Amino acid sequence: xxxxxSRPSYAAVLRVPHARRTFSAALVGRLSYGTVSLALMxxxxxxxxxxxxxxxxxxxxxxxxxxxxxxxxxxVDRHGPRRALLPMALLYAALLCVLAAACRPGTPEAVLxxxxxxxxxxxxxxxxxxxxxxxxxxxxRLLLQRAYSVxxxxxxxxxxxxxxxxxxxxxxxSPVVGVVLSAALVAAGTLAFVxxxxxxxxxxAGRGKSDGPAPxxxxxxxxxxxxxxxxxxxxxxxxxxxVDLLVVAFAGERGLGDxxxxxxxxxxxxxxxxxxxxxGAVAWSSxxxxxxxxxxxxxxxxxxxxxxxxxxxxxxxxxxCAGLFVAPALTTAYLIADESVAPGFRVRAGAWCNTAVxxxxxxxxxxxxxxxxRLPLPVxxxxxxxxxxxxxxVPGYRRGAARPAAGAKxxxxxxxxxxxxxxxxxxxx
Numbered sequence: 001x002x003x004x005x006s007r008p009s010y011a012a013v014l015r016v017p018h019a020r021r022t023f024s025a026a027l028v029g030r031l032s033y034g035t036v037s038l039a040l041m042x043x044x045x046x047x048x049x050x051x052x053x054x055x056x057x058x059x060x061x062x063x064x065x066x067x068x069x070x071x072x073x074x075x076v077d078r079h080g081p082r083r084a085l086l087p088m089a090l091l092y093a094a095l096l097c098v099l100a101a102a103c104r105p106g107t108p109e110a111v112l113x114x115x116x117x118x119x120x121x122x123x124x125x126x127x128x129x130x131x132x133x134x135x136x137x138x139x140x141r142l143l144l145q146r147a148y149s150v151x152x153x154x155x156x157x158x159x160x161x162x163x164x165x166x167x168x169x170x171x172x173x174s175p176v177v178g179v180v181l182s183a184a185l186v187a188a189g190t191l192a193f194v195x196x197x198x199x200x201x202x203x204x205a206g207r208g209k210s211d212g213p214a215p216x217x218x219x220x221x222x223x224x225x226x227x228x229x230x231x232x233x234x235x236x237x238x239x240x241x242x243v244d245l246l247v248v249a250f251a252g253e254r255g256l257g258d259x260x261x262x263x264x265x266x267x268x269x270x271x272x273x274x275x276x277x278x279x280g281a282v283a284w285s286s287x288x289x290x291x292x293x294x295x296x297x298x299x300x301x302x303x304x305x306x307x308x309x310x311x312x313x314x315x316x317x318x319x320x321c322a323g324l325f326v327a328p329a330l331t332t333a334y335l336i337a338d339e340s341v342a343p344g345f346r347v348r349a350g351a352w353c354n355t356a357v358x359x360x361x362x363x364x365x366x367x368x369x370x371x372x373x374r375l376p377l378p379v380x381x382x383x384x385x386x387x388x389x390x391x392x393x394v395p396g397y398r399r400g401a402a403r404p405a406a407g408a409k410x411x412x413x414x415x416x417x418x419x420x421x422x423x424x425x426x427x428x429x
Contacts, residue, residue, distance in 0.1 A: 009281075010149075012146075013143060013147045014150075017198075018137070019137060021198075022130070022133060022199055023150075023151075024192075025189050026126050026129075026130040026133075027154055027158065027189070029126045029186045029193060030127060030155060030189070031161075031189070032182040032183070032185040032186035033123075033162070034160075035162040035165055035166050035181060035182045036179065037061075037062075038162070038166045039177075039179045039182060040057070040058065040116070040178075040179055040182075041058050043100065043176045043178070044058075046103070047105055047107065048107075048112070053112070056109075056113055057113050057116045060113050061119060062362070064117045064121040065358075066362070068120075069128075069354055069355045070348055072088060073129075073347040073348045073350070073351030073352075074347075075088070076128075076129055077345060077347045079204050080202065080204035081129055081202055082194045082199075082200060085125075085129060089124040089126075089187055091122045092119055092123055093184070095115060096179055096180070096183035096186075097179075098115055098119075099112070099119060100180050102115060103176050124186065124190055126189070126193065127350065128346075128347045128348075128351040128353075129193075129202070129347050130151060131151060131338065132347045132350060135338050135343075136202055136343075137198055144335065144338075145279075145280055145284075146281070149276045149280025150280065152330060153273045153277060156272055156276075156327065157273070166178040226340050226352060228336065228395065229292065229333035229334070229337045229353055230333075230337075230356045231356070231391050232292055232293075232296045232392065233333045233353045233354075233356040234357065234391065235388045236299055236329050236330060237359065237360025237361040238360040238384070238388070239300060239303055239322075239364065240268070240361065241362070241365045241368075242364045242380075242384035243265070243268060243303070243384070245365065245368050245372060246306075246307075246377065246380055246381055247261050250315060250377060253377060264315060267317075268320065268322065268326070269323065271319070271320035271321065271322065271326070272323040274323075275325060275328050276327030278328075279328035288335050288336050289336060292329065292336060293393070294392070295329035295332060296325075296388050296392035297392040299329060300386060302324075302325065302385070303319075303388070304381060304384075305318050305321075305385075306318035306319050306322065306385075307377060307381025308378055329388075334350055334353055337349040368380060368383075
């Protein structure tokens with residue numbers, strides 16, 4: 001189902017047969033992830049009157065969602081999107097509706113916590129599955145790079161617009177309406193997604209094939225090949241999540257208003273979106289594994305420089321510069337993950353990167369929260385940046401290779417135009 005194109009572009013990505021329908025359906029489902037957290041937190045807070053209970057419910061919801069993600073992705077790889085993704089999404093939507101109904105005064109806290117944990121455990125991996133579909137649709141690596149860039153920027157916009165949508169809802173209705181809307185979005189989006197011909201052509205690997213190495217495809221080296229993208233994704237997650245609290249502390253030290261924080265964080269998002277689009281538009285001559293350390297180091301150095309900002313203007317500029325490297329780092333990590341595994345492992349590979357980002361963001365918020373009360377703010381910015389910079393030092397290994405894929409003179413290096421491409425199929429969130 002791929003379309004041979006001599007000059008790949010963003011428009012060319014969406015002209016591929018079934019690409020617009022499949023991508024739009026996935027975005028509808030993924031919008032649920034942008035709305036559910038705020039809607040659920042507000043619903044639990046209002047029904048219980050306790051921030052502690054709301055924090056516990058959200059922690060369980062987030063933990064089961066993040067840490068069971070690779071397992072859920074393995075079900076999609078093994079059984080295919082239609083047999084695994086749709087039941088998962090419908091169960092997730094049903095549990096969100098149960099949570100919405102339970103968010104009323106008098107409901108035992110344990111009921112809310114257990115239901116939230118079960119709902120999080122069923123979160124469908126729409127992001128990793130959409131990226132696996134992109135890889136099936138676009139065996140051309142230049143075109144796939146653009147598709148991943150569009151995907152990453154669109155996902156970032158969903159997480160910006162989702163809370164705004166919930167804000168509009170709570171202005172006229174109860175926040176439980178936002179929870180029900182999240183359920184409806186994920187159910188409708190997933191149903192449209194799995195019925196697309198492009199998604200239907202994502203063939204399940206089967207138990208025997210997915211549990212062992214893929215013959216002739218360098219299976220034994222898959223775990224080592226995934227090390228670099230997963231560690232970099234985690235490092236970038238730590239660094240980016242630290243920005244929220246560090247900017248709040250920066251504004252507090254200088255007596256700036258809360259509105260200042262929003263502008264700085266918006267600059268980070270704008271920088272990331274611009275960086276992602278530029279990265280996708282460039283026909284890189286260097287291998288993906290050589291570019292990834294550069295992007296991770298860029299995030300780290302810019303954040304360290306942000307700690308030296310004398311005022312708001314320079315802080316905004318430094319944070320925006322850091323954002324320029326965020327989306328390229330994550331997009332490149334997903335590209336490496338895709339080229340590091342056999343086709344039957346693609347959803348899992350993307351899910352491991354997703355899990356690493358989310359786990360890194362959770363860890364980063366917790367650690368920086370402790371440091372910011374004990375160390376000068378410039379030092380905290382430097383520590384946050386150092387995590388991404390340190391991740392850049394992780395060597396990149398090609399699947400089946402015994403040496404790093406980048407950095408060693410004469411080593412074989414897979415590039416975005418290398419021969420190790422996803423095998424074309426007759427037909428990925």
